[in-house]
Amino acid sequence: MATIGFIGLGNMGGPMAINLVKAGHNVKAFDLSQAAMDTVVAEGGQAASSAADAVTGADFVVSMLPAGKHVQGLFQTGDAPLFDLISKDALIIDSSTIDAATAQSVSAAAAERGLSFIDAPVSGGVGGAKAGTLAFMVGASDEQFAKAKPVLDVMGKNIFHAGQSGAGQIAKACNNMLLSILMTGTCEALNMGMKNGLDPAVLSEIMKQSSGGNWALNVYNPVPGVMDGVPSSNDYQGGFQVDLMYKDLGLAMDLSQQSASSVPMGSAARSLFSLHKAKGNGGLDFSSVIKLYQDQ
Numbered sequence: 130m131a132t133i134g135f136i137g138l139g140n141m142g143g144p145m146a147i148n149l150v151k152a153g154h155n156v157k158a159f160d161l162s163q164a165a166m167d168t169v170v171a172e173g174g175q176a177a178s179s180a181a182d183a184v185t186g187a188d189f190v191v192s193m194l195p196a197g198k199h200v201q202g203l204f205q206t207g208d209a210p211l212f213d214l215i216s217k218d219a220l221i222i223d224s225s226t227i228d229a230a231t232a233q234s235v236s237a238a239a240a241e242r243g244l245s246f247i248d249a250p251v252s253g254g255v256g257g258a259k260a261g262t263l264a265f266m267v268g269a270s271d272e273q274f275a276k277a278k279p280v281l282d283v284m285g286k287n288i289f290h291a292g293q294s295g296a297g298q299i300a301k302a303c304n305n306m307l308l309s310i311l312m313t314g315t316c317e318a319l320n321m322g323m324k325n326g327l328d329p330a331v332l333s334e335i336m337k338q339s340s341g342g343n344w345a346l347n348v349y350n351p352v353p354g355v356m357d358g359v360p361s362s363n364d365y366q367g368g369f370q371v372d373l374m375y376k377d378l379g380l381a382m383d384l385s386q387q388s389a390s391s392v393p394m395g396s397a398a399r400s401l402f403s404l405h406k407a408k409g410n411g412g413l414d415f416s417s418v419i420k421l422y423q424d425q
């Protein structure tokens with residue numbers, strides 16, 4: 130069993146770290162939030178006193194942080210860069226969703242020091258993180274991928290080798306842009322049905338079994354009370370915050386700009402999330418975007 134330094138124990142990182150503990154790994158966990166640390170320690174994780182403590186002596190380092198600036202600052206450019214402390218035999222797996230350019234630049238800086246840093250962002254939400262069924266999209270060499278796979282298998286069900294460094298983040302940006310389009314489209318259709326007298330549970334079931342079926346309808350219904358155990362039935366708490374979806378759509382728009390790709394649907398979805406965020410909903414789960422339609 131490996132010693133794993135895990136940094137970032139939020140909605141996603143917490144349950145991912147707990148799955149590593151349950152699989153028998155020695156997990157040295159660190160987060161700026163004591164409450165987040167307590168949750169992992171209660172399941173058998175070891176409390177690290179700092180990020181530096183978490184990575185010292187680790188065979189693997191896993192990070193699950195909000196954005197590129199956190200990842201780059203912590204590992205490479207901050208006051209006490211972790212690259213100074215991590216063993217050359219260790220593999221650093223960054224599962225945060227960040228821009229591909231930063232992922233590539235941090236990976237190149239690691240390689241210059243003889244270290245190994247790969248991007249492995251995830252899809253599947255908090256439910257997938259808890260159940261250990263996440264999809265991982267990995268940007269790495271063949272050798273790095275083979276080394277990461279047994280650790281990723283503990284936290285996920287589908288582990289994809291997207292390509293070289295940065296490829297995982299590109300795949301993730303494409304996926305989340307599509308997710309934002311599916312969620313806003315699903316909200317639009319459900320709201321229209323409800324305004325015309327349909328029961329949202331009945332309409333959801335019809336569309337799930339018809340050609341409109343999609344992930345939002347199947348596992349993440351945005352209407353409160355239609356589905357148990359999803360953020361919409363918990364006042365849109367937990368889950369995947371509007372702020373993070375807005376961040377991911379910014380990454381997708383940057384990517385579209387850099388590659389001159391047309392993204393009219395993604396751009397429309399980004400405008401909707403931007404408006405929803407501006408109304409003070411950044412901390413809610415992203416399925417709360419249905420409120421935009423209902424408030425009109």
Ligand code: NAD
Pocket residue numbers: 136137138139140141142159160161162165180193194195196199203224225226227251252253254255368369370373377
């Ligand atoms: P979160 O805000 O719940 O967790 C982030 C954690 O990082 C927080 O607990 C915070 O205290 C910690 N943190 C920040 N800076 C730190 C530092 N310097 N040292 C130690 N800890 C630090 O976010 P989340 O929902 O867990 O998302 C994490 C990443 O996963 C994001 O990049 C997000 O885009 C991505 N993601 C989220 C979901 C989801 O459904 N929530 C799904 C897929 C991907």
